[in-house]
Amino acid sequence: MTLIKSISGIRGTIGGRPDNNLTPLDAVKFAAAYGQWLRAESGKTRPRVVIGRDARLSGEMIHQLVAQTLVGLGIDIVDLGLSTTPTVELAVPGEGADGGIILTASHNPKQWNALKLLNARGEFINAAQGQRILELAAAEDFDFAQVDDLGTVTAHDAYMDIHVDEVLDLELVEADVIRKAGFKVVVDGVCSTGGVAIPKLLDALGVEVVKLYCEPTGHFPHNPEPLKEHLADICAKVKETGADFGIVVDPDVDRLAFIDETGEMFGEEYTLVACADYVLGKTPGNTVSNLSSTRALRDVTQAHGGTYRAAAVGEVNVVATMKDHHAVIGGEGNGGIIYPASHYGRDALVGTALFLMLLAERGITVSALKAGYPQYFMSKKKIELTPGLDVDALLARIAERYKDEDLTTVDGVKIDFPEAWVHLRKSNTEPIIRIYTEAGSQAEADSLADRLIAELKELSESA
Known part of the structure; x- marks a missing residue:
């Protein structure tokens, strides 16, 4: 059993002893540290925080602990309930909030959960901010609100639809073009919130959807990391149904992988390559990925006349490098697409729409698209x-x-x-x-x- 305290948040396995696992006491302590930091950071006695969670089994418990701890600090909560990481990231500035918390352990198995912490821009906090929160947690330096100053909780369950609408409004996404292509797609939502969000987007784009593991029960039917060895079911389903391709996301929907029409992996490393190929063809510029990502992005970027740069691993590092070098698209080789025209966060909905546009415009199969890229x-x-x-x-x-x-x-x-x-x-x-x-x-x-x-x-x- 494990508890990992890092500058990007707290992640651990549920159960066991405090300070060794992610127990209720640990959830309260780190939520309080974040809330204490946010009051100082925002300069407000009553800041607002957006909270959302994936569908994992411990989600409701951790959600309530975190939300009510912040209420106890006099912080108002905008509660998205079941949501996705990119949806929460969009909701923070959308609601004029001062920060956000996503309750998800991303690709980790069901026994894990985590608090992922956002700033007022809906982006992950930086190293110095994360270190300060760890210090506050270690010192248990909290000042809770008096009874008349407790925070409030406001439910807002429309943000997945708002997120879909924002993707449809992107300049490089043309719903009519995708609709005319008549795609049929299998979606593996790993029984989490991607099984809700991705079909919503595809329905809006006129794509026929075959659902696989799309009920958000939290009982992951396979290891939730979208790697080839975990995806035999969707590979078979794509072939069985004659679909054009398959879409796989992780539980919090910030990673995106594709299956081609033959039931073979497109390769999560090539998700960013393909999306960048489309974006660079419309808006020439620079790209960024992390040091662990494929060289194919560099090759495609240079072919479009742009400059490629590598950042340290971690979304916050990639985002900082993208801003420094005015990248038009970036991300990570784990299937994470960061498209600044939408927001500075990995977003499987945005990646899905860009990929559909590329396929619709080129009129080729997914396997043919992959064959046209440098092969690493x-x-x-x-x-x-x-x-x-x-x-x-x-x-x-x-x-x-x-x-x-x-x-x-x-x-x-x-x-x-x-x-x-x-x-x-x-x-x-x-x-x-x-x-x-x-x-x-x-x-x-x-x-x-x-x-x-x-x-x-x-x-x-x-x-």
């Missing part, structure tokens, strides 16, 4: 951390070993070889070291990953 192959592996392991020292020894290569150390260690790369970093959300590699073939990518895993184990044993 990625391996994503991990090593479980053992207690007491000095990960930073271990990665420093790897960096020293490869100091003569093209090396980046702003986020773990990335080694760029002429025909491949490897990125080693400690996860922000799980007690693991992630090992991502990319090469010209799957065998080469897997071999490179296995080589670095062996080197990590060798160095850890000799430490």
Whole structure:
């Protein structure tokens, strides 16, 4: 059982003992720390916070604990109930709120939940703000409101529809063009809120929807991370129904993956590549992704005359780099699309609409679209951390070993070889070291990953 306290929020497994897991006491403590910070940050004695959650089984419990803790601090709540991460991000500025909290552990299995914390722009808080909240939580430095000054809770259950409307209003989304294409699409909503939000969008775009696991029960029918090994059911359903493609999202709907018409993975790394290809064709400019994302985005960006830049892993880092370099689109290779014309947050609804526009305009199959992009192959592996392991020292020894290569150390260690790369970093959300590699073939990518895993184990044993 695990509790991870980071600058981006608190994430843990439900049950067990306080300060070791995400228990009710931990939920209250960190909600209070966020509320205390927000009052100081906003300069208001009665700020407003938007709260929404995914459908996981612990969601209602954590939701009530967090909301009522903020009420106890004299903070007013706009309660979206079942929602998505990008919907909450849009609702914060939409409601003129001072912050937001999304209750979701994203791609983690059902025993996990988390508090993901937003600022007044509906964007994730930065490192300094996150550190201050951790300090307040550790000190339990809270000042709760008197009885006449308690906050209020206002339910607002229309924001998924508002979100869909905002996507339809984007300049590069033309519903009539998509409607005329006559698409048939299978949607795997992993029994969470994507099973509601994505079909709402597709219905509005005139797309025929075949629903798979779209009831938001929270009983995830498979591992909720949208990776090939978890998606046999939708791959079969696309072929069985003769659909044009399949759409898979994670429980909070900020990651997006596609299945082609043959039942094969389009590749979550290529979600951003395809959406960027469409956007760059209409609005030339720059792109950003993180250090663990495919080189194919760089290639497509340069083909459109733009400049590509890599950021440290983490949405807040990607967003900061996008703003610095005026990127017209960006995101992460895990299927996260960030389109500033909508908002600075990963958004599977926006990504779905952009992808549909690209297919409708080109009039080709999803497999043909993929075949037209530079072909890279990625391996994503991990090593479980053992207690007491000095990960930073271990990665420093790897960096020293490869100091003569093209090396980046702003986020773990990335080694760029002429025909491949490897990125080693400690996860922000799980007690693991992630090992991502990319090469010209799957065998080469897997071999490179296995080589670095062996080197990590060798160095850890000799430490």
